[in-house]
Each structure stands twice: as C-alpha cells, then as structure tokens.
Amino acid sequence: MSKVANHSPGRRIYSTRFATIVVWIITVAWTVPTFGLFVSSFRSKTDIYNTGWWHVFTHPSFTFANYREVLFGGGALSLGNGVLPYLVNSIVITIPSVIIPIAVATLAAYSLAWIKFKGSDFLFFFIFALQIVPLQMSLIPLLQLFTGGAHIGHITLIPAFGIAGHFAGIWLPHTMFALPLAIYLLHNFISSLPRDLMEAAHMDGANHFKVFRQIVLPLSIPAIAAFAIFQFLWVWNDLLIALTFASGTEEIAPINAKLASLVGQYGSGWQFLTAGAFVSIAIPLAVFFSLQRFFVRGLLAGSVK
C-alpha cells in the first residue's frame, strides 16, 4: 500500500491492483445473469431445458425461433399475435407520457422560479414533498374518477371521463405522478439561469410568454433531456400503473404487463420468457447506453444538491 501511495498520491489512492481485481469480479458477477438470459434467448427449447446456457462455450448452437414466435405468435403455445402489439402499446403509452409532463413541468418550474407571488415558495416546498408520496395513495380514487367521475352526494362535479381502458387513462396518471420530480429538477435548473438575462429581456419589452419561449426553453434543453430519459425509463419499465389502468388486453396493455402475465402463465416457458424479456429491455438499454451522460446528469441533479 505505502509503495502505491509514494508513487503518485493523487492518481492512485485507492486503486491498488487488489481493488481493480475486486471491481472486475463484481462487474462480472453483475453481468452474468443478464448474459445468461441473453444467450439462452438464442437457444432452442430442447437446448435450454437439457443443458445450462454455459454449454454454448463448448457446443455453440443458435436459433432465432424464440424471437420469431414471441414477436409474431402463431407457434405451438397460444401466444396469440405475439408480443409485438404490446410493444407498440408501450411506445404509444410512453411518447405522450414523456412529452406532456415535461411541457407542464417546465411551465410550472419557470413560474415558480421567476414569476414570484406570495406563496410560490410554499408551493414549491409542497410539490417537492409530493415527490415521495407513494402512488398507491392515488390509485383507487383515480381509478374511480376515470370510471365514474366525481360526485358530492347526487351532484355530479365531474362526469365520468370514459377514459378508463383507453390510452388517455394511462397517459394521465403517468403525467400526474411525474410532475413533482419533473418540477423539482427543472426548477433547480431554471432558477439558476442568469438573472441579468431575464431582466434585459423584460427591459426590451418581452413579457413572460416571450421570455419563456425565446430564452428559458432553449436554455433548458439539457435539463429537459436529462429528465426525458428518466421519465422514459420510468414509464417504459412501470408495472403498477399499467396493471391498474390498462386492462391487460392487446389493445392497450404495455409489454411489461404482458411479460408479467406470461411469467404467471408459463412460469418456466423459458424459450418465450428469455426472448420476451430481451424484446422488452432492448429499447431502454439502447436509450440508456447512448444517452448515459444525460441520464447520470439528471440523477445527480435530483439527489445531490
């Protein structure tokens, strides 16, 4: 240890050879489960059930049959039309569930940061606090609102939305539940924009709408991108909201809900589960690896400040 420290104290304070080995062992341990499932998704049913996936190193043999059957269905097991429609549903659910909360939250964050009124600080604290309210608190009332509307006694305040069982009935909860974190993150960013910039614009006669459109929005793109990735992963990977608000049908249920029910149905239909799992995690993994920098920035802005 002392030898390492003497060499160059700044560069190698913890990173001894021992540390490097430990890190790599943990990394391998962390990656093996995913790798095993990935390899298995390309093995035939007989192979999967007769030999462990590690046999591919000695007896390589691969097939795309699992993917074909999982995506398009029509095979021996009744997968119906396959998971492709559910994959479409996931995309359909995700796009508005990312864009709409970001728009709403950016507006709110600007207002809380730059159009101060009595109580705007209190409101910000309140929204911040809402961040960790479990969404279980909202599920039952929200579902009732969507199916039955809101009433006091016999007076109907809000008629039945009629959006239960439609995509709108999933977009809306996702939007609502995303707002506290989105507003908090974007407020952190927007409130740190230079004051001079805003004041100069107002001097030139720009009102808040113009300032927002021409100054705040363009400058906030990095923060918006960071949150967008966050929200994308959250919506795509969600199960609770999907189970509660989407009825599990091919019309609107996302792939995650379908996968969860496949696990229940074919507890060990590994030829489907392996390929199905990879179909569902391919898109978030691609997003994750290509935009990791933004994602990390968003995480850091959210928790260490």
Next chain:
Amino acid sequence: MGTFISDNAPKFGQVFIAVFGFLAIMSAIFFIAGKANGKKSKPIANIVFLGPAVLLLGAGLIVPTFQTIMFSFKNDTSQKWVGLANYKWIFTDPDIHLVLFNTLLWILVVPVVTTGIGLGLAVLMDRMKNESIPKSLIFMPMAISFVGASIIWRFVYNYSTRNQPQVGLLSAIVKLFGGQPQNWLLVKPLNTFLLMIIFVWVQTGFSMVILSAAIKAVPADIVEASALDGAYGWRLFRFITFPSVRSTFIVVLATQVVGALKLFDIVRTMTGGNFGTNVIANEMYAQVFVQFNQGKGSALAIALFMCVLPVLFYNMRNLRLERSHR
C-alpha cells in the same frame, strides 16, 4: 402483417392527436394570454404557467390522498363507515404481521446493502483505469424494468425436478460444490432474500453513480495532503472520504428506503406474494384488485405513507437548509 398495421396504426394516430393537440392548445393559450398587458399580466402569466400543473397535481395526488384517507375508514365498497376496523385488521391479522415483518426486513436490509456496495464500488473505482466500463455494466440494470430483472433472476434461480439437468445458475453452482439444489423460491425465509438480491442488483448502480460523483467532488488537495501525511487506504476512507460524502450517503440511503418500501414489481412477478414473501405494496394491490376490498387496501396505502413520512420531513429540512445557504 396487414392486420397488424391496420390494428396498430390508429394507436399512433392517438399519440399524434394527444401530443399535438396538447401543444396546440398550449400555444393558443400562450398567444391569447400574451396579448394581455398592464397590471393583470403577471397573475395571468402565473395562471397559465402554473395552472395545468396545479390542476393535475390536485386531481392526481392531493385530492386522492384525502379520499384514500377517507376510504381507509370505510368498508370494502366504501359505503359504510367502519371506524378503525381496517387498521385493527392490519395490526391483528397474523397474515398481515408477516407482510409488515417482510417490509421491515426489506427496509432494514436492502438500503444498507445497496448503498454499502455502491459506496464500496465507488471508492474502489475512484481513479481506476478504464473505470467507465465496469461502471456502465454495474449501472446497466437501472435501465431494466423490475419485471425484466425478475425474469433474468428467475432463470438464475431456476430449479428442475430431480431427474432433469439443472439449467439454473444457482442450482448448478450449488451442485458443483456438492450441495442439493432446491426449489429456491419456495424455501422460507431464503426466498425473501433471493428477491432482495434482485432489488440490490438493480439499484446498486444508482448508489454507486451518485456516491462516485460525490467522491470526485472531494477537493484533490485535501486528499493528497492527507495521503502525504500517511493516510491512505482504510484510514483515508474513514477520516477523509467518508466524512466528506456522508450527507450524500444519507440521501442515497433514504432514497433506497423509500424505494424498498414501495417495492411491488419484483414480489408480484417472482412469487405473487406467496410462499411467505408478501410485502405491503403487493398486499395493497391484492386487497384492492383481487379481494376487491377498498377499505383494507386504503388502510395499507396509509400505512405505507406513514412509513415514508420521516423521510419526507428529513428531505424538507435538507431543502430548507440548502436554500438558506444560498
């Protein structure tokens, strides 16, 4: 293929309408509200900017919270008041005791393990060569859903009956060392810990990334000066690094506690809450959507809420402190 397109194209039509309809309405409001000037312009701007968020938060979180509180004092269909009966059920039913015990186990074990391993990795990786590769790989499960992660680990824990070859990694390893593979997910209380491993596997990357950033923010001259004074390895960690990142460590720990409390997907996908692995969030779901008992489900939601309240107050205090420093 033809029916696939005709079945699914309208869905994208809905996306288009939702997104562009929303943006068009917002632009129209912007345009009209932007015409206002003089004294009214500031309140109008506030209403336009803040209105949608307040409305959505009110309808989506605030009003429902009060409704859930009310439901928790009502019967299964929310038609009759039943006083504290649902809460009495939580505290007296032996099945729920197990649920509460498991949840407690989750919040005691999982956050410490995830944050601990995360910190350990962050420290060991600090200034390591090629640190970004192991970092990405350990962080990767963050992008995988709990459902996907559950399938990955179900395969690791897979058990084949006696005469079949063991294709699950865990069974194979146990067999390699001369042990007897079992149907792991049925073994109490081991199964709860096997589920915890999944959560740890997903969340450790989060702890690691955030703590790693905090460690990098420790001023280099402090670290180098203490290293010259003879503090390296464990001593450096104990007296310099850890104290510098302690506040971040606690924030991460608190985040993991909240995550472990709300945990639902893993239990739902792996065991459905059976075999003694049930937790509050899953039981709440089961009460509402399987047993159709809104009263009990709401009371469980409130119990969950009570558990996160201390973290909520802690976060609020931090935010206030941080703001007063500015």
